[in-house]
Amino acid sequence: MYVLIGGAGLVGLSLAQKLVELGHTVAVIDIDPIACRYAREQVGAMAFEGSAVSTEVLLEAGIRKAGSLAAVLRSDALNLAMVTLAKHYGVTHILSRMRHPDFAEPLRIAGANHIISTVELSVSTMVNAIEYPQVESMMHFEQGQIEVLKLAIP
Template sequence: MRVLIAGAGRAGLSVAVHLATMGHEVTIVDRDDAIATSAFERHGLVSLVGDATDAGLLKEAEVGRADVVVAMLRRDADNLAVALLAQAAGAKRVMVRMRDPDYRSVYVRAGVHRILSEIDVFIGAMATAIEHPGVRHAMVLGTGESVAFELDIPVDAMVAGRTVSVVAGSRGFPASCVFAGLYRPDGRVEAPRGSSIVAGGATVLLVAARDELAEVIAFFLRRDPASGGITSAAERR
């Protein structure tokens, strides 16, 4: 993909370098000559120096040919300007990093719907970590009603050694919970199937309603060796 990133601060440059290593064609625009020079010399990125809100400079960067334009400037007003110019030039997709939540409705009215809010992500992850110590990494989804999170499964957990289908059909399995991934010891992430095993000592990636998070965690961490494990719906019949 052709990706144009306006604003090559720490976050913008990190995104640019990552995308370049994945084989995408990345161009950055930044008003700081030192940053642009370093991005070219150290990472081989195509770099333009100047104001990304300048229509002429964006034209020089071939914004109209971009598959994705990402506005990551320091001010939302500037990101909005970049987004509008990119849309007018014919860029296929436009994304913005939102700093001030008051701008969300402004972006939406301007036709920008891919809005990334670092504040929302940070607050959601931090609040989840504080409220639920068992959660490793978490990300709030959508309007904040759902959370994607990683959870380590104890070796002696009641779900350990069971298949995904058995666990999901068990008594007490929270209705909002969905298996999103299974991490294996070698670091691979497996897309969960009904026959996939939830191994003790492994990590699972789950999605659940925020108000059911405590219930979900308690279900997966439950230890009761004497019970003989969890009971599936089929076994209850």
């Protein structure tokens, strides 16, 4: 699948790396030429230098053929703009990182299918590790109604 990632920071590059390893075709967009070079040379992703909320850059990066788009830019406002543009260009699977909870509903209205709160995810993971140290991993589905646990059984 062709995946477009807005932002080549730590999250964006780590996501790109995992997706490339899984066999996806990945393109990242970032204003930092060094991050773009790293994405090309070390990650194996395509990289487009420029603003991920520029229609010109998004079209050059192939937003119309993207099966998924991840907005992991430095601010919620930029992620909101990228989500809105992705929806406009017909991307059906849109993910966004969210820093502040005030952006949850605007991101949802704009078209984000998945909104990942970095603070909530970190806190939840740490609480689970403290409360259930024997659990190797835990996944939540259906807004927390279903939990899947991974345990080592001797």
